[in-house]
Every structure is written in structure tokens, then in C-alpha cells.
Amino acid sequence: MTERAPHQSAAPLAATNPPRAVASATPAPHERPPSAVEVHALTKTYPGGVEAVRGIDFDVEVGEVFGLLGPNGAGKSTTIGMLTTTIRPSSGTARLAGHDVASAPLIARSLSSVVFQEAVVDVGLSGRANLQLHARLWGVGVAVGERRIADLSDGLGLGELLDRPVATYSGGQRRRLEIARALISRPRVLFLDEPTVGLDPLIRHELLDVIADVRRREEMTILLTTHYLEEAERLCDRVAIMHEGEIVALDTPARLLAGLGSEIVEFRVDGDAPAALMRLRSLGLANDDAFAIGARLTIPLRERAAADTIAAIAAADIAPSNLATRTPSLDDVYLRLTGTRIAA
Ligand SMILES: Nc1ncnc2c1ncn2[C@@H]1O[C@H](COP(=O)(O)OP(=O)(O)O)[C@@H](O)[C@H]1O
Numbered sequence: 241m242t243e244r245a246p247h248q249s250a251a252p253l254a255a256t257n258p259p260r261a262v263a264s265a266t267p268a269p270h271e272r273p274p275s276a277v278e279v280h281a282l283t284k285t286y287p288g289g290v291e292a293v294r295g296i297d298f299d300v301e302v303g304e305v306f307g308l309l310g311p312n313g314a315g316k317s318t319t320i321g322m323l324t325t326t327i328r329p330s331s332g333t334a335r336l337a338g339h340d341v342a343s344a345p346l347i348a349r350s351l352s353s354v355v356f357q358e359a360v361v362d363v364g365l366s367g368r369a370n371l372q373l374h375a376r377l378w379g380v381g382v383a384v385g386e387r388r389i390a391d392l393s394d395g396l397g398l399g400e401l402l403d404r405p406v407a408t409y410s411g412g413q414r415r416r417l418e419i420a421r422a423l424i425s426r427p428r429v430l431f432l433d434e435p436t437v438g439l440d441p442l443i444r445h446e447l448l449d450v451i452a453d454v455r456r457r458e459e460m461t462i463l464l465t466t467h468y469l470e471e472a473e474r475l476c477d478r479v480a481i482m483h484e485g486e487i488v489a490l491d492t493p494a495r496l497l498a499g500l501g502s503e504i505v506e507f508r509v510d511g512d513a514p515a516a517l518m519r520l521r522s523l524g525l526a527n528d529d530a531f532a533i534g535a536r537l538t539i540p541l542r543e544r545a546a547a548d549t550i551a552a553i554a555a556a557d558i559a560p561s562n563l564a565t566r567t568p569s570l571d572d573v574y575l576r577l578t579g580t581r582i583a584a
């Protein structure tokens with residue numbers, strides 16, 4: 241069992257200690273309402289010494305969709321685990337709506353829901369029975385629960401699936417049920433850990449629409465992790481790019497991309513790539529924002545015209561090959577900061 245296991249038994253605890261506890265700990269009206277999520281100097285070192293999260297800071301505002309973007313092993317799931325009280329932080333603090341996950345875990349837990357990478361719905365039951373079960377676990381009254389199940393099944397397109405055993409669902413259908421399950425308790429913060437991983441591209445796109453729609457309808461704060469660049473770009477108001485347990489960049493996708501201008505030119509060289517880059521810089525064809533990784537050079541064009549620059553590069557005696565221009569992606573932002581790619 242991983243350190244995550246206790247979460248499945250978490251709902252009943254929260255439900256036996258319900259809204260009163262939340263209300264009594266809610267800040268006085270004159271205070272500025274806390275951010276939905278506040279993370280400060282948070283670290284996690286697993287037994288054995290793996291430093292999975294190495295001092296991260298970020299806030300997520302109420303109503304924001306915030307993405308943790310990074311490759312496998314970056315520390316995304318560990319971060320979600322700490323925010324959902326299933327993984328104990330080694331140091332630092334994390335708060336949900338002002339409630340510390342370490343000192344007030346039951347309250348913090350009662351405010352959020354999480355869809356993990358692994359499924360938690362019971363495949364032997366129907367979708368409806370799963371939702372009813374979770375409504376009960378969270379202390380949602382029967383009538384209210386039935387209304388929410390009807391709403392959620394509309395919103396998430398579960399309709400006629402609802403009375404079939406979950407074992408007959410496709411991957412995408414099961415993921416939608418997982419999200420409905422997480423929304424039954426009306427969380428203030430929804431955590432989605434790699435919500436579309438393992439789904440085929442068409443279903444992934446559908447699910448992204450579903451998530452965008454949930455955000456519009458439920459007005460909740462969403463924190464999701466992903467290693468898909470376009471997912472972060474499409475869904476998130478802001479993105480924190482994670483690399484080896486640290487946040488290496490944090491901003492809106494537009495501002496992260498704007499750092500590389502509107503177009504880049506990319507090519508390979510045969511010989512010494514750093515030397516080729518220096519030569520292009522000395523010719524005024526590249527700035528400090530250009531970078532070389534292996535044999536590949538990536539050069540933001542900035543205000544230079546593409547055709548002129550390409551002609552000048554071709555004439556610069558560095559033997560470029562596979563030359564192409566394209567718009568920058570978050571992968572370029574990551575590549576520039578870390579020297580590796582998020583996506584293969
Ligand atoms: N229970 C655990 N015990 C030891 N190491 C772990 C455990 N869970 C994750 N790790 C390690 O912590 C690092 C971050 O993992 P994780 O948070 O799952 O990253 P991500 O979700 O970004 O892929 C990885 O090196 C992983 O192998």
C-alpha cells in the first residue's frame with residue numbers, strides 16, 4: 241500500500257464532523273478571505289531519501305484553474321497527496337481555504353475532493369450505486385443526493401450509463417464517473433491528478449471539455465496535474481512547471497509563452513552546437529533567449545523576419561539541417577529551463 245491509502249476511509253470521518261467544524265473555523269468577515277490553496281516551502285522526502293518535493297510555493301485563488309505541469313517523477317502526485325492530507329509533508333505548510341492540512345486535516349479534507357490516477361469507484365456496482373454510496377459517505381441527505389446525481393449525470397454526460405455496472409464502462413466513461421463521484425460532496429477545491437492519462441486523444445478532448453464545463457457550472461477551484469502541454473494551455477488560468485520536485489516557472493500560459501516571442505526557428509547542427517550558437521549571437525541572429533540542447537538549436541525570432549533569418553543562418557557556415565519554424569510551446573519553456581523535454 242502507498243501512503244495514499246487512508247484517503248478512501250477519509251470521507252466518513254469528515255462526514256461525522258461536518259459543516260459546524262468548518263463554520264467555526266471560518267475566518268471572521270472583516271478578514272480577507274484566504275486563497276483556496278496556499279503552499280509555502282512545502283517539502284516531501286520519502287523514507288529512503290527520495291526528495292520528491294523540494295520546497296515549493298504557490299497560491300491558488302478561489303475559482304482559479306491551476307495546473308501543475310511536469311514529466312513523470314516531477315513530484316506532482318506527491319504534492320496533491322499532501323494537499324489532500326494523504327501524504328504527510330516533511331516540512332513547510334499547505335492550507336486549504338485557510339485550514340492547515342497538518343493541524344486541521346479533517347476540515348481541510350472536508351473542503352476538497354480528489355480524482356486520483358488510480359480508479360476508486362467500485363466496478364461491481366452501477367454508476368448510480370457508486371454515486372449514492374459516496375453521497376452517503378459524505379453525509380449528503382438522500383433527496384439532495386438524488387438531485388446532485390441527476391445534475392451531475394447531465395453535466396458529465398452519464399445519462400443512460402448510470403444504471404450499468406461500471407465494469408462495462410470505457411476508460412473515458414469511468415473517468416467521468418470518477419469526476420461525478422468527486423463532485424457529490426460539493427467540494428470547494430477539486431484536485432484532478434492526470435485526469436486524461438491513458439485515454440485516447442478523442443476521449444481526452446471530450447474530457448477536457450467536461451472539465452472546463454464543470455468549472456463554469458460549479459464555480460469551484462480546480463487544481464490539476466498533467467504532463468500534457470496542450471491540456472495545461474487549454475484549461476489552466478495559471479501553470480506551475482515542475483521539475484525534480486521544484487517549481488521552475490509559474491505564470492499564465494500566455495505569459496510563459498510570450499517569454500519566447502511569437503515564432504521560433506529550430507534546426508540541428510553537425511558539429512559543436514554551443515559554438516554554432518555563439519556564432520549566431522555574434523552575427524546578431526540569436527539573443528540570450530536562444531538555447532542549444534544536444535545538437536539542436538532553438539532560436540526565438542523576436543522582431544526578426546523569418547525568411548531573412550533563415551537565409552542568414554544558412555549563410556552562416558554552421559551547416560544547419562532539419563530547419564523549421566513554429567510557434568513556441570510550453571515544452572520550449574520547460575526545455576529552456578531544464579534542458580529536457582516534458583513530452584517525448
Ligand atoms: N511512496 C513513495 N515512496 C518512495 N518514493 C516515492 C513514493 N511515491 C513517489 N515516489 C518518488 O517521488 C518522486 C515523485 O513522484 P510523484 O510525486 O509520483 O511524481 P509525478 O506525479 O510528477 O509523476 C519520484 O521519484 C517517485 O519515484
Ligand SMILES: [Mg+2]
Nearest residue numbers: 316317357434
Ligand atoms: Mg503522478
